[in-house]
Amino acid sequence: MTTSTEENYLKAIYHLSTGNQNSVLTSAIAGSLSTSSASVTDMIKKLSEKNMVEYERYHGVRITRKGEKVALSIIRRHRLWEVFLMDKLKFKWDEVHDLAEELEHVSSDELTKRLDAFLGFPKFDPHGDPIPDTNGKVHSNGQVLLSEITKKGKYILSGVNDHSPSFLQYLEKKGLIPGSTFSIVEMDEFDNSMQIIFSNKKSIFISKEVSKNLLVRSHE
Amino acid sequence: MTTSTEENYLKAIYHLSTGNQNSVLTSAIAGSLSTSSASVTDMIKKLSEKNMVEYERYHGVRITRKGEKVALSIIRRHRLWEVFLMDKLKFKWDEVHDLAEELEHVSSDELTKRLDAFLGFPKFDPHGDPIPDTNGKVHSNGQVLLSEITKKGKYILSGVNDHSPSFLQYLEKKGLIPGSTFSIVEMDEFDNSMQIIFSNKKSIFISKEVSKNLLVRSHE
């Protein structure tokens, strides 16, 4: 059995693990969960005891396959609830995250299974993030950070890395929601900003701050 | 703010309060929550501090209007989730209670409001219990315990007082689900058992043990 606190730690460690091979540092976990490093150390010991992470003191943790499976099942629930809240209850995409943070801890595989079916087996959440399948497999869909793109061309916004309401509201105001297509017109070498243009000819500037939180796929 | 533990205590006290004017005894709360009397005393002090109950030591508690409002809002959520689980996710009526016990603590009035609308503003839950409205008003629908009935006649099963899966499965096997109509054929003075007959001529015996957990309304 895992408590919801343990689940939140595992989720944070999992998210901090993806993309880099290194072990996750205490301070990174503390920052991500807005808690003290001392608390993180305590919890890490507990998770290590349960073989959810491999812990080497003073050198951070690595999530184990066992811990990863727990994390992925929570992430699966989180994203399914986000789809429910948006598709069925008509919440906006910047309102669903906090509620899903609570709902994800309702522990029933049967509930998750039926919710999945009720929603029509969605593959992505409202922010464009892939929903892990029952076996914990994530269908990475070839999306890359907009800030990593080096050549101009047509792209489609497939997801975001910052889920905060303020960022999502900012994007919506600019016309950027998952599924939006645009072309890169100009890329500035100096400050890494770029200018993009939508199919309706409207054009906007995007700073590095923003583009490093946008996931895109090549379009056409 | 109330913790989910506090909410569970308030719900238990509210349920033990309805129907009798007396104060609720520590042992009754302990029994209902499967906890020790010592724990109940501790929590009662805390709830009293928050003006959720009036506490006179050694003489039990009375729930205040403030505490009652909290209890009713949790009961409202519980019953709405039960409707969701049964109507939308196709759970059976004996499977929804435990899940609703968890979901009811997800704290968002906006979520409750939208869930209510999504479900089409239901007035009763799958067990026939009335769903309190936003203001905490319960529409008592003239239902009485079958065990209290004194005259034969046609009745409709409107609800149950025992929500345990085993009891609900027993009822279903006998053909008794909310909405079932039947006539009382025979009432035994000695052991308070009764014989009822359905419209399809099938007839069954009901013991006092069972009838005191069945809520009925007069039919026609």
Place this chain on the structure above:
DNA sequence: TAAATAATTTAGACTTGTCTAAAAATATTA
């Protein structure tokens, strides 16, 4: 490579909710 700085862990304390066993109050019964 030794001192200074930064990160991490330990020590000790606090809160919430729980328990068992003992003490106190209430209720029962003879």
Place this chain on the structure above:
DNA sequence: TAATATTTTTAGACAAGTCTAAATTATTTA
């Protein structure tokens, strides 16, 4: 009404999760 039985409360302890401040360990920098 006085002894007995029952219920309730208190006392003291524990687990989970958190914190601040002090002690360690690791990393930088000179």
